[in-house]
Amino acid sequence: MRKPFTACAAILLASLVAFAGPARSADDWPKGKKLTCIMPFAAGGSADTMARQLIKYWEPLLDTNIVITNRDGAATLLGTELFLKQPKDGSYMLIGTQLYVSAGVVLQGAKFSMDDFAIINFQQFDPSTITVLEDSKYKTFQDLIDDIKARPGQVKVGILSGGAPHLAAVVLKERLGLDYREVNYDSGNGYRTALLGKHVDFVMSNANGDRALKGKARVLAVADDQRNKIWPDAPTFNEAMGITDFPKLGSARFVAMHKEFRDKYPERFKKLVETYKQAFENPEYVKLREANGEDTVSSYRGPEESDRMNHELHNLLARYKDRIEATR
Numbered sequence: 087m088r089k090p091f092t093a094c095a096a097i098l099l100a101s102l103v104a105f106a107g108p109a110r111s112a113d114d115w116p117k118g119k120k121l122t123c124i125m126p127f128a129a130g131g132s133a134d135t136m137a138r139q140l141i142k143y144w145e146p147l148l149d150t151n152i153v154i155t156n157r158d159g160a161a162t163l164l165g166t167e168l169f170l171k172q173p174k175d176g177s178y179m180l181i182g183t184q185l186y187v188s189a190g191v192v193l194q195g196a197k198f199s200m201d202d203f204a205i206i207n208f209q210q211f212d213p214s215t216i217t218v219l220e221d222s223k224y225k226t227f228q229d230l231i232d233d234i235k236a237r238p239g240q241v242k243v244g245i246l247s248g249g250a251p252h253l254a255a256v257v258l259k260e261r262l263g264l265d266y267r268e269v270n271y272d273s274g275n276g277y278r279t280a281l282l283g284k285h286v287d288f289v290m291s292n293a294n295g296d297r298a299l300k301g302k303a304r305v306l307a308v309a310d311d312q313r314n315k316i317w318p319d320a321p322t323f324n325e326a327m328g329i330t331d332f333p334k335l336g337s338a339r340f341v342a343m344h345k346e347f348r349d350k351y352p353e354r355f356k357k358l359v360e361t362y363k364q365a366f367e368n369p370e371y372v373k374l375r376e377a378n379g380e381d382t383v384s385s386y387r388g389p390e391e392s393d394r395m396n397h398e399l400h401n402l403l404a405r406y407k408d409r410i411e412a413t414r
Contacts, residue, residue, distance in 0.1 A: 119177065120152075121148070121176075121178075122172075123137060123141070123153065123154045123178075123179050123181060124157055124169040124172075124178060124181070125137060125155065126159075126164065126168075126186075127156065127162065127165070127181075128158040129156050132212070132294070132295060132337075133339050134181075136339055139371070139375075140341075140366070143365040143371045144361060144362060144365035147361040148358075160194070161189060161190070161194070162182070162187065162190065163186075163189075163194055163196060166187055166190055166196075167190075169344075170344070174344040174346035174347045175347065176354055178344070179206075179343050180203070180341075180342045180343075181339065181341060183249075183337055183340070184338040184340070184400070185249055185250050186249060187400075188403045189403065191400075192400075193248055193410065200397055203342040203343075204342060204343045204345045204389070205341070205342045205392040205396055206340075206341045206343065206359050206362050207340060207363075207386060207388060207389070208338050208340045208387050208395050209341060209384055210294075210337070210339040210380065210383045210384050211336050211338050212293055212294045212295060212336045212338075212339075213336035214251040214254040214290060214292060214309040214335045215290070215292060215293050215296060215306075215307065215308050215314075216230065216288055216289075216291075216307045217288060217289050217291045217306070218288045218303060218304060219281060219282070220301065220302055220303055222288070222304075224287075224288065226326075227306045227321065227327075228326070230287075230288060230306060231264070238265035238266075239266070239267055241266045241267065241287045241288075242266070242267045242268075242286040242287050243255065243268055243286060243287065243288055243290060244269050244278075244285070244286035244288075244289040245270055245271070245289065246270070246271055246277060250292075250399075251289075251292065252290065252410060252413075253402065253403060253406060253410065254309045254333075256413065257332065260406075260409060261327070262327075269285070269286055277289045277291070278295075278296070278299060281299075281303065282299075282302060292336060292337050293314045293316050293336075293382075293383070294380065294383045295337070296317075304319075305320040306320060307320055307322065307325075308321070308322050308323065309333070309334060309335040309336060310322055310334055310336065311334050314382065315382045316379065316382055333402055335399075335402075338399060340392060340396070341362065363388075366384075
């Protein structure tokens with residue numbers, strides 16, 4: 087009596103399996119699945135442009151759609167916290183920038199930590215700079231320092247609060263005992279416009295970000311361990327100060343997933359890393375970065391080195407927390 091029922095059940099089960107198709111494996115992921123990239127900046131900025139160009143070469147390798155959603159506000163804190171609240175199943179990624187992510191914790195009291203992110207790569211490191219107008223009376227780094235010391239509290243610097251250039255300014259002030267007036271702006275475009283309008287005497291900025299000012303401005307020093315190809319005549323901070331331990335600081339833009347996703351689905355995370363690397367090394371993408379100047383600040387570091395870099399920058403910001411807060 088039970089055999090016909092068993093046979094029917096077996097046929098029904100086989101039919102359902104055939105209808106559903108073969109079981110999905112980790113290798114298939116995320117084929118056919120939308121991947122949402124949360125961008126904590128407005129459209130059109132450096133990080134947004136980097137992401138949109140990268141995605142063009144990454145999507146075909148994943149065989150999925152990567153959709154960018156811009157959620158700017160509160161110095162990237164709004165978008166970062168939104169990302170951390172999303173499902174940890176690999177359907178969301180973040181384009182972040184240090185030190186803004188760390189500033190959310192150190193300076194704004196956010197409750198997440200650097201361990202909440204599984205970084206695929208720190209794709210760009212745009213070193214901090216001291217930049218003046220081409221016709222500025224400051225021809226060298228030392229010219230600027232001498233004038234600041236001669237006129238304490240009078241020389242004005244344009245700055246974006248909480249970022250790497252701000253930290254570079256704080257470290258510089260401490261090292262040399264400087265007293266200058268900080269004027270805070272909401273964006274890099276804001277303080278660059280102020281510089282062009284001669285509303286400030288110099289700006290703490292970024293090497294690649296200042297490329298648009300070529301011919302109108304020049305860089306006096308770069309916070310890197312080697313001279314920058316965009317501004318080859320500008321010494322490093324260490325060269326200019328005659329020291330060897332000024333920290334390497336800059337806007338560091340990264341691609342990250344949730345830590346929980348990496349830990350629960352290591353093979354899927356590995357696939358993302360491998361396909362990202364293939365996209366990054368695509369000859370057409372390399373040519374595009376060379377054409378727009380991003381090759382000078384872009385490199386493949388991988389998850390381990392990127393994670394180390396992330397924590398080092400965070401710890402440096404935490405170390406100078408009190409001094410930064412005093413200037414905000």
